[in-house]
Amino acid sequence: MSASAAVLPPLYTAIEPLTAERHAALRVRDAGFGYAGKLSAVPVAAEEIAIASRFYPIVFAAQAPHMPVAIMGLKPDHNMHVDADGKWVDGRYVPAYLRRFPFLLVRVREGSDEMALCIDPKAPQFSDTEGEALFGADAKPTPQLDRAFEFCKNMEVAMQKTKAMCDALAELGLLHPAAVQFEQAGKPIKIDGFHAIQREAFQALPAEKLADLRNNGVLEVIYAHLLSVAGLPELAAKMG
Numbered sequence: 001m002s003a004s005a006a007v008l009p010p011l012y013t014a015i016e017p018l019t020a021e022r023h024a025a026l027r028v029r030d031a032g033f034g035y036a037g038k039l040s041a042v043p044v045a046a047e048e049i050a051i052a053s054r055f056y057p058i059v060f061a062a063q064a065p066h067m068p069v070a071i072m073g074l075k076p077d078h079n080m081h082v083d084a085d086g087k088w089v090d091g092r093y094v095p096a097y098l099r100r101f102p103f104l105l106v107r108v109r110e111g112s113d114e115m116a117l118c119i120d121p122k123a124p125q126f127s128d129t130e131g132e133a134l135f136g137a138d139a140k141p142t143p144q145l146d147r148a149f150e151f152c153k154n155m156e157v158a159m160q161k162t163k164a165m166c167d168a169l170a171e172l173g174l175l176h177p178a179a180v181q182f183e184q185a186g187k188p189i190k191i192d193g194f195h196a197i198q199r200e201a202f203q204a205l206p207a208e209k210l211a212d213l214r215n216n217g218v219l220e221v222i223y224a225h226l227l228s229v230a231g232l233p234e235l236a237a238k239m240g
Contacts, residue, residue, distance in 0.1 A: 010039060011101050012120045018103075020139040023119075028144060029131030031124040033098065034086030038077040041069040042095045045158035046165050049221045053228035055092045056081075057235060059178070059194040060225075065166045066175050066195050067159075068225070070095055074191065074236055096155050102126065105152045115156070117149050165218055172209060174201050174222075182233040191232050197222050 102123030
Protein backbone atom coordinates (compact mmCIF):
# COMPACT_ATOMS: atom_id res chain seq x y z
CA MET A 1 0.00 0.00 0.00
CA SER A 2 1.48 3.31 -1.06
CA ALA A 3 0.52 5.04 2.18
CA SER A 4 2.94 2.91 4.16
CA ALA A 5 5.84 4.85 2.69
CA ALA A 6 4.17 8.22 3.13
CA VAL A 7 4.62 10.60 6.04
CA LEU A 8 2.35 9.45 8.84
CA PRO A 9 -0.44 11.78 9.97
CA PRO A 10 -0.15 13.30 13.46
CA LEU A 11 -0.73 10.73 16.26
CA TYR A 12 -0.18 7.69 14.07
CA THR A 13 3.00 5.70 14.76
CA ALA A 14 2.31 3.02 12.14
CA ILE A 15 -0.41 2.15 9.65
CA GLU A 16 -1.49 -1.27 8.42
CA PRO A 17 -4.61 -2.53 6.58
CA LEU A 18 -7.21 -4.06 8.89
CA THR A 19 -8.03 -7.65 7.90
CA ALA A 20 -9.93 -10.49 9.55
CA GLU A 21 -7.04 -12.84 8.82
CA ARG A 22 -4.52 -10.73 10.69
CA HIS A 23 -6.70 -9.04 13.30
CA ALA A 24 -9.40 -11.59 14.13
CA ALA A 25 -8.80 -11.31 17.88
CA LEU A 26 -8.46 -7.53 17.99
CA ARG A 27 -10.72 -5.53 20.29
CA VAL A 28 -11.14 -1.78 20.76
CA ARG A 29 -11.52 -0.16 24.17
CA ASP A 30 -11.77 3.28 25.74
CA ALA A 31 -8.21 4.34 26.48
CA GLY A 32 -8.88 7.97 27.38
CA PHE A 33 -7.04 10.77 25.60
CA GLY A 34 -3.55 10.35 26.96
CA TYR A 35 -2.44 9.50 23.42
CA ALA A 36 -3.23 13.11 22.42
CA GLY A 37 -1.42 14.72 25.34
CA LYS A 38 1.50 15.87 23.17
CA LEU A 39 -0.59 17.15 20.27
CA SER A 40 -0.50 20.95 20.39
CA ALA A 41 -2.59 21.36 17.20
CA VAL A 42 -5.37 19.12 15.90
CA PRO A 43 -6.66 19.11 12.30
CA VAL A 44 -10.34 20.05 12.01
CA ALA A 45 -12.85 19.82 9.18
CA ALA A 46 -14.65 22.93 7.96
CA GLU A 47 -17.96 21.66 9.30
CA GLU A 48 -16.47 21.49 12.82
CA ILE A 49 -15.07 25.00 12.95
CA ALA A 50 -18.24 26.75 14.11
CA ILE A 51 -18.40 24.63 17.28
CA ALA A 52 -14.66 24.05 17.78
CA SER A 53 -13.98 27.79 17.63
CA ARG A 54 -16.03 28.24 20.81
CA PHE A 55 -13.28 26.43 22.71
CA TYR A 56 -10.05 26.72 20.71
CA PRO A 57 -8.32 29.21 18.43
CA ILE A 58 -8.66 27.99 14.84
CA VAL A 59 -5.87 28.88 12.41
CA PHE A 60 -4.66 27.62 9.04
CA ALA A 61 -1.45 25.65 8.61
CA ALA A 62 1.51 27.58 7.20
CA GLN A 63 2.11 24.89 4.58
CA ALA A 64 -0.16 24.46 1.55
CA PRO A 65 -2.96 23.45 1.30
CA HIS A 66 -3.29 25.45 4.57
CA MET A 67 -5.70 23.07 6.30
CA PRO A 68 -7.38 24.38 9.48
CA VAL A 69 -6.18 23.27 12.90
CA ALA A 70 -7.42 23.81 16.45
CA ILE A 71 -4.68 25.11 18.75
CA MET A 72 -4.47 22.97 21.89
CA GLY A 73 -1.39 24.58 23.41
CA LEU A 74 1.39 27.05 22.67
CA LYS A 75 4.25 24.86 23.88
CA PRO A 76 5.62 22.08 21.67
CA ASP A 77 4.31 18.62 22.54
CA HIS A 78 1.74 19.91 25.00
CA ASN A 79 -2.05 19.68 24.84
CA MET A 80 -3.41 21.68 27.75
CA HIS A 81 -6.86 20.08 27.38
CA VAL A 82 -5.67 16.60 28.43
CA ASP A 83 -5.04 16.16 32.15
CA ALA A 84 -2.47 13.95 33.88
CA ASP A 85 -4.95 11.06 33.94
CA GLY A 86 -5.54 11.23 30.19
CA LYS A 87 -8.99 12.79 30.52
CA TRP A 88 -10.28 15.51 28.22
CA VAL A 89 -11.41 18.73 29.88
CA ASP A 90 -15.11 18.32 30.68
CA GLY A 91 -17.54 20.04 28.34
CA ARG A 92 -15.04 20.92 25.63
CA TYR A 93 -15.54 19.77 22.08
CA VAL A 94 -13.36 16.83 21.01
CA PRO A 95 -12.33 17.16 17.33
CA ALA A 96 -13.34 14.34 15.01
CA TYR A 97 -9.67 13.72 14.17
CA LEU A 98 -9.12 12.47 17.71
CA ARG A 99 -12.36 10.49 17.78
CA ARG A 100 -11.36 8.72 14.56
CA PHE A 101 -8.05 7.50 15.95
CA PRO A 102 -6.76 4.75 15.75
CA PHE A 103 -8.62 4.07 12.48
CA LEU A 104 -7.86 5.69 9.13
CA LEU A 105 -8.94 5.35 5.51
CA VAL A 106 -5.97 5.13 3.11
CA ARG A 107 -5.89 5.04 -0.67
CA VAL A 108 -4.65 1.66 -1.85
CA ARG A 109 -2.41 3.31 -4.42
CA GLU A 110 -1.51 6.76 -5.71
CA GLY A 111 -4.38 8.29 -7.68
CA SER A 112 -6.80 5.48 -6.85
CA ASP A 113 -10.33 6.11 -5.58
CA GLU A 114 -10.28 2.76 -3.76
CA MET A 115 -9.66 3.12 -0.04
CA ALA A 116 -8.84 0.59 2.66
CA LEU A 117 -9.61 0.82 6.36
CA CYS A 118 -6.34 0.84 8.26
CA ILE A 119 -5.30 1.03 11.90
CA ASP A 120 -2.39 2.08 14.04
CA PRO A 121 -1.61 -1.33 15.57
CA LYS A 122 0.34 0.27 18.42
CA ALA A 123 -2.58 2.42 19.58
CA PRO A 124 -3.58 2.05 23.25
CA GLN A 125 -7.21 1.51 22.24
CA PHE A 126 -6.43 -1.97 20.94
CA SER A 127 -6.39 -5.11 23.05
CA ASP A 128 -6.76 -8.85 22.58
CA THR A 129 -8.65 -9.22 25.87
CA GLU A 130 -10.63 -6.00 26.58
CA GLY A 131 -13.25 -4.02 24.73
CA GLU A 132 -15.52 -4.58 21.74
CA ALA A 133 -14.55 -7.14 19.11
CA LEU A 134 -13.93 -5.91 15.57
CA PHE A 135 -14.68 -9.25 13.93
CA GLY A 136 -17.19 -11.93 14.81
CA ALA A 137 -16.62 -15.68 14.97
CA ASP A 138 -17.60 -15.78 11.29
CA ALA A 139 -14.78 -13.30 10.50
CA LYS A 140 -17.34 -10.69 9.44
CA PRO A 141 -17.18 -7.09 10.72
CA THR A 142 -19.06 -6.41 13.94
CA PRO A 143 -21.34 -3.36 14.39
CA GLN A 144 -18.42 -1.71 16.24
CA LEU A 145 -16.23 -2.01 13.15
CA ASP A 146 -19.06 -0.91 10.86
CA ARG A 147 -19.42 2.27 12.92
CA ALA A 148 -15.68 2.92 12.78
CA PHE A 149 -15.66 2.51 9.02
CA GLU A 150 -18.66 4.81 8.57
CA PHE A 151 -17.07 7.46 10.77
CA CYS A 152 -13.83 7.29 8.79
CA LYS A 153 -15.71 7.48 5.51
CA ASN A 154 -17.69 10.54 6.61
CA MET A 155 -14.53 12.22 7.85
CA GLU A 156 -12.70 11.54 4.60
CA VAL A 157 -15.52 13.29 2.71
CA ALA A 158 -15.44 16.20 5.19
CA MET A 159 -11.69 16.65 4.87
CA GLN A 160 -11.85 16.58 1.06
CA LYS A 161 -14.47 19.34 1.22
CA THR A 162 -12.25 21.23 3.65
CA LYS A 163 -9.29 21.01 1.29
CA ALA A 164 -11.45 22.34 -1.53
CA MET A 165 -12.49 25.23 0.71
CA CYS A 166 -8.87 26.02 1.61
CA ASP A 167 -7.86 25.91 -2.05
CA ALA A 168 -10.65 28.36 -2.83
CA LEU A 169 -9.61 30.70 0.00
CA ALA A 170 -6.02 30.64 -1.23
CA GLU A 171 -7.12 31.28 -4.80
CA LEU A 172 -9.06 34.33 -3.62
CA GLY A 173 -5.89 35.61 -1.95
CA LEU A 174 -7.37 35.49 1.55
CA LEU A 175 -4.85 33.28 3.36
CA HIS A 176 -1.71 35.07 4.52
CA PRO A 177 1.06 34.52 7.09
CA ALA A 178 -0.19 35.98 10.36
CA ALA A 179 0.90 36.86 13.88
CA VAL A 180 -0.78 37.92 17.10
CA GLN A 181 1.05 40.35 19.39
CA PHE A 182 0.08 41.32 22.91
CA GLU A 183 1.46 41.98 26.37
CA GLN A 184 1.47 39.48 29.20
CA ALA A 185 2.74 40.38 32.67
CA GLY A 186 4.29 43.48 31.13
CA LYS A 187 6.22 41.53 28.53
CA PRO A 188 5.59 41.58 24.75
CA ILE A 189 4.39 38.25 23.35
CA LYS A 190 4.25 37.28 19.68
CA ILE A 191 2.57 34.16 18.31
CA ASP A 192 3.20 33.40 14.64
CA GLY A 193 3.94 30.52 12.28
CA PHE A 194 0.41 30.16 10.93
CA HIS A 195 -1.84 31.50 8.19
CA ALA A 196 -5.07 33.38 8.72
CA ILE A 197 -7.73 35.18 6.74
CA GLN A 198 -6.42 38.67 6.03
CA ARG A 199 -9.20 41.07 6.96
CA GLU A 200 -8.22 43.67 4.36
CA ALA A 201 -8.30 41.14 1.53
CA PHE A 202 -11.58 39.74 2.83
CA GLN A 203 -13.19 43.17 3.02
CA ALA A 204 -12.01 43.97 -0.51
CA LEU A 205 -13.75 40.96 -2.10
CA PRO A 206 -16.30 41.78 -4.79
CA ALA A 207 -19.95 41.26 -3.87
CA GLU A 208 -20.29 38.23 -6.14
CA LYS A 209 -17.35 36.48 -4.46
CA LEU A 210 -18.84 37.17 -1.03
CA ALA A 211 -22.13 35.75 -2.26
CA ASP A 212 -20.34 32.60 -3.42
CA LEU A 213 -18.73 32.18 -0.01
CA ARG A 214 -22.08 32.71 1.67
CA ASN A 215 -23.86 30.22 -0.58
CA ASN A 216 -21.16 27.62 0.04
CA GLY A 217 -21.32 28.03 3.81
CA VAL A 218 -17.80 29.43 3.99
CA LEU A 219 -18.65 32.83 5.49
CA GLU A 220 -19.58 31.14 8.77
CA VAL A 221 -16.20 29.42 8.81
CA ILE A 222 -14.36 32.69 8.13
CA TYR A 223 -16.12 34.61 10.89
CA ALA A 224 -15.69 31.77 13.40
CA HIS A 225 -11.96 31.58 12.57
CA LEU A 226 -11.43 35.34 12.87
CA LEU A 227 -13.21 35.52 16.22
CA SER A 228 -11.36 32.49 17.58
CA VAL A 229 -7.91 33.92 16.84
CA ALA A 230 -8.67 36.57 19.45
CA GLY A 231 -8.50 33.74 21.98
CA LEU A 232 -4.75 33.23 21.54
CA PRO A 233 -3.80 35.75 24.26
CA GLU A 234 -6.23 34.05 26.66
CA LEU A 235 -4.67 30.67 25.85
CA ALA A 236 -1.22 32.08 26.50
CA ALA A 237 -2.37 33.50 29.84
CA LYS A 238 -3.73 30.11 30.94
CA MET A 239 -0.39 28.52 30.19
CA GLY A 240 1.38 31.07 32.33
